[in-house]
Amino acid sequence: YKSVQQKVRPVSYPEDAHVTRQFPEDPLLTLPHLSPNPPDFVPTERLTEERLKVLRINEEGFLQPEEVKLFEQVFRNVQM
Numbered sequence: 001y002k003s004v005q006q007k008v009r010p011v012s013y014p015e016d017a018h019v020t021r022q023f024p025e026d027p028l029l030t031l032p033h034l035s036p037n038p039p040d041f042v043p044t045e046r047l048t049e050e051r052l053k054v055l056r057i058n059e060e061g062f063l064q065p066e067e068v069k070l071f072e073q074v075f076r077n078v079q080m
Contacts, residue, residue, distance in 0.1 A: 032077045038069040047079050 043049055052075075058068050 034070065034073060034077075038066070038073040040069065041072045042076075044076060044079065047076055 041049070041052065052072065057063070057071055063071070
């Protein structure tokens with residue numbers, strides 16, 4: 001239990017000190033469209049066949065071939 005001397009009293013802030021939240025636009029709206037039937041992998045300047053092998057995408061065989069193609073398509077779309 002607090003005594004009266006220890007009571008915390010709120011302080012009013014000036015209007016310009018208030019934090020205004022600004023949410024950016026929905027990042028999902030800016031993502032490129034994905035094809036339901038992804039094409040076969042086409043190497044690019046940054047994403048080569050060797051680099052894909054280093055990632056070991058489906059090393060355990062859990063994904064189906066179409067899922068691997070979809071991953072490759074997503075990875076190719078978001079590369080910088």
